[in-house]
Each structure stands twice: as structure tokens, then as C-alpha cells.
Amino acid sequence: MTQPTSLPATSHSTLRDASCADDYDPNSMPVDRARALIARFLTPLTATERVHVRSALGRVLAEDVISPINVPAHDNSAMDGFAVRFADLKGDGEVTLKVVGSSFAGKPFAGKMQTGEAVRIMTGAVMPPEGDSIVMQEHAQAKDGKVTIGTGHLLNQNLRRAGEDLAIGQVALKRGLPLRPAEVGLISSIGIGEVTVFRKLRVAFFSTGDELVSIGSVPGAGQIFDSNRYTIHGMLTRLNCEVIDMGVVRDDPALIEAAFATAATNADVVITSGGVSVGEADFVKDMLNKLGEVLFWKIAMKPGRPLAYGKIGGAHFFGLPGNPVSVMVTFYQFVRDALLVLGGQNPVPPLPTFKVPCTSALKKAPGRTEFQRGILSQGAAGAWSVRVTGEQGSGILRSMAEANCFIILPTDQGNVVAGALVEVQVMEGSV
Ligand code: AMP
Ligand code: MG
DSSP, rough: OOOOOOOOOOEEEEEOHTTTEEEEEOBBBOOHHHHHHHHOOOOOOOOEEEEEGGGGGGGGSSSSSOSSSSSSSSSSSSSSEEEGGGGSSSSSOOOEEEEEEEEEBOOOEEEEEEOTTEEOOOOTTTTTTTOEEEEEEGEEEEEEEEEEEEEEOOOTEEOTTTSSBOOOOOEOOOTBBBHHHHHHHHHTTTTTTEEEEOOOOOEEEEEETTEEBBBBBOOOOTTTEHHHHHHHHHHHHHHHEEEEEEEEEOOOOOHHHHHHHHHHHOOOOEEEEESSSSSTTTHHHHHHHEEEEEEEEEEEEOOOOOOEEEEETTEEEEEOSOOOOOOOOIIIIIIHHHHHHHOOOOSSSOOOOEEESSSSSSOOOSEEEEEEEEEEOTTTTTTEEEEEOOOOTTTTHHHHHHEEEEEEEETTTOOOOTOHHHHEEEEETTT
């Protein structure tokens, strides 16, 4: 499946141009098409800041990290054993060498190793410069200050060379890379304490709906708790965004317009939920077309049919549907990758998917891509399979809470019989 990656933004092209293509149908927009269209308008931010490595986790490198040292810094031993001169060993019999000292990690051998001599050496310890090979201790008999070594050894064996992992001046990590614990460790291993990262992407969001109350209030007749703002807050926090929670905005054109204007001046990205479905979309549509350029799509997907995307001032806008599951599915299928691109990550690889047998029979009508919620588990014999989390209604947030993967059923797919292979996308680590 194609995902938005780091396609260059086409400055001369506008959203309206994009919507003039022959095959452009806002009422049945394929998932891939919508992703590709959005990707055309994503210009990564350029502002940077310096952070200590300890605060760098999850941030995106804004410059290459160049190694100021060789790693390892010295030739050193890959084994516990004896440092020797290969020329002292015999191809056809044993040789006994005098052990003249030892080299420990952090405490190198201080003397000179002459012909006929060996140095006891531990893993990671500096190789005496006169030696060229390490004989592992299991292949040597040490006794009374001497060591006896047999045949079958190779020049330079068990030796790690200075600069073998990274040479001075080599790019250790590339600009655009998100920092995980491994990268944080690597940066520290070359003695660097601060790195330049892109500033966090600022994302403003609000919920729309007269029926919504925030937690802490008591819902009146016909009112429901706003949950979307909290899932959106969580999803953005996971992506290391700076979040601007603007609360619930009533379905009142003046209030919504004011909220859009404030959001677009304060943030790089504006995300809303609700108000983009047929019936509600009309006044939002008119208003947004006044403030910027926004396209309203009915995506050929389930759940998550209505989606709006565009620019309001300099900010990107994602108008997500109101239903709580649709919010999450559209966020992960469209917004997540876009936010990563905008935040400077490059490349943004697609989330991996793979096929496993599905133990549930699935109902599916051809014509749109479905993202059913699944539970991937390992059977007694060790093989993985997936089953669907009960009811799949787009308002049933429990189906997301119980799931650990999406089951992705492609557009043309019909019903799935139990036991058939289906494509899954694991949520662990990505949500
Ligand atoms: P809408 O797209 O505004 O018509 O909303 C579709 C459905 O999602 C309706 O049942 C709404 O009550 C519900 N909904 C909209 N916004 C939220 C929200 N923030 N939290 C929970 N449910 C919502
Ligand atoms: Mg609504």
C-alpha cells in the first residue's frame, strides 16, 4: 500500500488544481489516492532546537550526526584469550609462549610484547600494538606464566579494528531520523551530549458538536461525553507533538469560524472531529473555503467515510469524522504519516503489514477498504492468527480498546471465510 512519504511539495500546485484531475471523485475517494494527494502538500518544518541526548528520545534529527571519534577507539579483543604475534604460532604443532602481562578493558598492557611472548587479554581490552591475533582462551593452555597454543589459527583473528563500527568523520546518524533508545545510545557512545532536532510540530484540535460535554460535567438529556479530544490528545502525544487542546466548540458558525482562525494562527496543524458528515459539512465547508482551501471527501473506506483536508492560512487542516472509531482509523491512516513528514522525519516508511489466517468469518461488501479491528494471538502450536473484536460499529470504541491490530480488507474484497489469509497491521509501537 502506498503511504505518504517525503514527496516534495509542489509549490505551484494548489488543492483546487489537484481536484481537477479527471479521475478525481470527492464522493468516492480511494484511500491511496487521498494519501497521495495529501502528501503533495506536506512541506516539512525547518525550525530546529538543541536538546540534550536525554531529552532527545522521539525527536527527529535536524542534522547529520558525524562521529568525532573512531569506534572502537583502539584495536581491541573480541574474546577473552591471549594476544599473540601470528608469526610465533606454528602451522604444524604446538608452541609455548611466555605470558608477560595482561590487558583488561580500561587497563591496557603497559609494556612491549616481544617475539615469543603473549599477553593475557580480555574482551574489549586494547590490543598490544606488537600483537596481531587473539587466541581464545578455550584454545590455549596456560600454566606457570606460560601459554601453549596449538594449530589452526588465522592472522588477525578475534580482533576488532579501531574505527570498524564508525570512523572519525563518518555520518553516524542521518538528518530526518527519529531517535529511539538505540540512536540515543549511539549518540552517547561517540561522546556527543547535545543534538539538533526539529522543533515539535504544534497541533491544535477541537471537537465540534452541540451534544458534547467534557469530562467533569454532567451530561444532560441527549448529551454525551466528548471522547475524541482525549483520543486525539493521546495519539498526538505519542507522536511527540506539542498539543493545543481547544476544547469543545458548539455547532455555531461564528464560534467555529473563530476557533479555526485562532487554531490556524497558533499551530502548524489543525485537527477537528465531527461536523464533516453530510448535513453538517455544508456550513463548515462554506466557512473553510472563506478562510482557506479545503477539500471534502467521502473516502471509500469503512469506518471513516467523511474526511476534510486542506490549508487554513499556513496551517494544514484535517477534519476527521465524529464517530470515535472513525476518528482513530482516519488518524492512523491519513494524519499520522502526514504529521511525521511535517515534523521532519525522512523517510517515513509505511507501517508494516503482513498476512495471517483469520479465524473469524468477516462480513465485507466490495467497493471500499475496510479497517476492521482485530486481535492477533499465538496459538498453542506457535502459529499466529487473527480474530475480529466483536461488533465493528464506528461508534464502538471498545472495538479499538480490545484490538491490537487492524485487519485491512482491500477495496475489491467481499466476505472473508473463516481460515482465509488477511492483511494485518500491528498497532503495538505505532499507536
Ligand atoms: P458528526 O460527524 O458530528 O455527525 O458525529 C457523528 C457521531 O459521532 C455522532 O453520533 C456524534 O455524537 C459522535 N461524536 C461526534 N463528536 C464526538 C466526540 N468528540 N466524542 C464522542 N462522540 C462524538
Ligand atoms: Mg456533530
